[in-house]
Amino acid sequence: xxxxxxxxxxxxxxxxxxxxxxxxxxxIKNLELxxxxxxxxxxxxxxxxxxxxxxxxxxxxxxxxKDGDVFHVLIRKGS
Amino acid sequence: MAVGAWSGDGEGKVLYVQTHGVDDPGRxxxxxxxxxxxxxxxxxxxxxxxxxxxxLLQRAVVDKIGPKGERGQPLSYFIKQATDLGVRLYVxxxxxxxxxxxxxxxxxxxxxxxxxxxxxxxxxxxxVISF
Numbered sequence: 001x002x003x004x005x006x007x008x009x010x011x012x013x014x015x016x017x018x019x020x021x022x023x024x025x026x027x028i029k030n031l032e033l034x035x036x037x038x039x040x041x042x043x044x045x046x047x048x049x050x051x052x053x054x055x056x057x058x059x060x061x062x063x064x065x066k067d068g069d070v071f072h073v074l075i076r077k078g079s
Numbered sequence: 080m081a082v083g084a085w086s087g088d089g090e091g092k093v094l095y096v097q098t099h100g101v102d103d104p105g106r107x108x109x110x111x112x113x114x115x116x117x118x119x120x121x122x123x124x125x126x127x128x129x130x131x132x133x134x135l136l137q138r139a140v141v142d143k144i145g146p147k148g149e150r151g152q153p154l155s156y157f158i159k160q161a162t163d164l165g166v167r168l169y170v171x172x173x174x175x176x177x178x179x180x181x182x183x184x185x186x187x188x189x190x191x192x193x194x195x196x197x198x199x200x201x202x203x204x205x206x207v208i209s210f
Contacts, residue, residue, distance in 0.1 A: 018116040022160060025119035049116075056090055056120040 006038035039073040083196030089123030096209040100131025108146040111157040118164035125167040136185040
């Protein structure tokens, strides 16, 4: 496994705020410390939202990349 | 956890206040969106329904109105999104009286508090946001 291969991919394309945040919060609970979640989302507010969410919850955004309309957000589970 | 008190388990405490009722559906769902977001951020979250707010919690209403009317999800969908994340819903007796409602008319899970416990929640919250 490379550093950037996600353990879990969560597809929230087409979902509006607050669903990407809510579903990410639920999905990350099932990961082990240090595992990577890749969120796919089209909500235009996802970058500031995930940044705020991660700083509050102790998880780390490793990368946010936009591919067409889709944001790929790589989140490493913290404590 | 005690009714009308924060447990202190979250990363922060946010209290929303909803005063709008069924006459203004565009204002019905936003407090639930924001509450769900705050709960996802591991905050402890409550929404207090006062003035016309308790109208939104009626069993007979939650599936019949939504912020965008027929074009979107019903209010019940947004309520569930919030309560599934642990958001607590509070009303007080005078607000029920104002709207000629009984607690039995409301969806399950709504808890009754009074003015003193509302103020205590507000005084001990990190943020109070009123609509």
